[in-house]
Amino acid sequence: MCNKIRKRFAATICCASLVLHAVCLTASARDTAKIALTFDDGPSKANTAKILDVLEVNGAKATFFVIGRNVAENAQLLRRAVSLGCEIGNHTFDHLKLTELSDETIRQQLKKTDDAVFRAVGIRPKLVRAPCGRCSCAVRAAIDRPIILWCVDPRDWSYAHAAAGTKAENREKVIRAATENVQDGDIILLHDIYAFTAECCETIVPKLKEKGFELVTVSELMQYRGIGLKSGETYRCAR
Ligand SMILES: [Zn+2]
Numbered sequence: 001m002c003n004k005i006r007k008r009f010a011a012t013i014c015c016a017s018l019v020l021h022a023v024c025l026t027a028s029a030r031d032t033a034k035i036a037l038t039f040d041d042g043p044s045k046a047n048t049a050k051i052l053d054v055l056e057v058n059g060a061k062a063t064f065f066v067i068g069r070n071v072a073e074n075a076q077l078l079r080r081a082v083s084l085g086c087e088i089g090n091h092t093f094d095h096l097k098l099t100e101l102s103d104e105t106i107r108q109q110l111k112k113t114d115d116a117v118f119r120a121v122g123i124r125p126k127l128v129r130a131p132c133g134r135c136s137c138a139v140r141a142a143i144d145r146p147i148i149l150w151c152v153d154p155r156d157w158s159y160a161h162a163a164a165g166t167k168a169e170n171r172e173k174v175i176r177a178a179t180e181n182v183q184d185g186d187i188i189l190l191h192d193i194y195a196f197t198a199e200c201c202e203t204i205v206p207k208l209k210e211k212g213f214e215l216v217t218v219s220e221l222m223q224y225r226g227i228g229l230k231s232g233e234t235y236r237c238a239r
Contacts (some may be wrong), residue, residue, distance in 0.1 A: 018206035032214045033184035035207070036221040036238075037062040038150060038194035040091055041127060043074035043081075050198035052080055058205045059214035061085045064192065065129040065148075068093030068113030075120035082121045087217035090114060090125040091147065099134050103142040110143065125219055125228075135234055146229035148218050150189035151237040154178040160194035166197070174200045179207045185225055187218060 030195040042048045043066055055062055063222060064081055067087060071078065090099070101109070114124045135147060140148070144166045154177035159170035178188055190197050190204075208215060222229055225238040 042192035044193040048192045048197045063087040063218045065089040065091035066117045071116035089127040105141040140232040147234045150187045157196040160196040168197040
C-alpha cells in the first residue's frame with residue numbers, strides 16, 4: 001500500500017470510529033433516566049442564586065418559569081441560569097388566575113413576560129406554565145405555546161412558611177417527595193422564591209444524581225423522549 005493510500009485508509013477508519021463514538025454517546029445520553037426540575041415564581045435575588053449554585057456544582061440543569069415583573073431587577077441571575085444551560089419559561093407577568101382573564105389579557109400577560117425575558121437574556125420563552133396550573137379550554141386556546149404542568153409536587157410552597165420547630169421535618173418531607181418514587185420522564189414542581197426550597201435543593205439535586213437521574217430542562221426532556229410539543233396542549237411528564 002503506497003503512503004497516500006495508507007493515509008487515506010487511516011483517515012477513513014478514524015472518521016468511522018469518531019462517528020461510531022458519537023452515535024454511542026447519543027444513545028447513552030438518551031438511555032440515562034432523566035428528570036426535569038422546574039422552579040416557579042422567581043427569579044428571587046437570594047434564593048434563585050443559591051439554587052443556581054447547587055445546580056452548577058452538580059452539573060445539573062433546570063427550568064425556571066419566571067414571573068415577568070420579577071425579571072428586570074434579576075436580569076443578571078437569568079443570564080447566569082442560561083449560561084448554565086437552564087431554560088427560562090413564561091409564568092405570566094403578574095401571576096393572576098388565567099381562568100378569570102380575557103384572551104386579550106392572557107396574551108398581554110405572556111407578551112409582557114416574553115419582552116422582559118428577551119431584554120434580560122435575548123431569548124423568548126418557548127414554554128408556558130399557567131399560575132397554579134389553572135387551565136381551561138379557553139385558557140389553552142389563548143396560549144400560543146405548549147403548557148407545562150407537573151406530575152410531582154413536593155409541596156414546598158405549603159411548608160415554606162411553617163413554624164421553625166417543624167422545619168427539619170418539613171424539609172425531610174419535601175426531599176422525600178422529590179427523590180423517592182420518582183421516575184424517568186418526571187417533571188417536578190418547586191419554587192425558587194423560598195429560602196426553604198433552596199435549602200431542600202442542596203439535598204434534592206445531589207440525591208437525584210446519586211440515584212442515576214440526569215437533570216435536564218423540560219425542552220430537553222421532551223426532545224429525548226421524542227415528544228413533539230404542541231401549542232395549547234398541556235404536558236405533565238415525558239411519558
Ligand atoms: Zn406560580
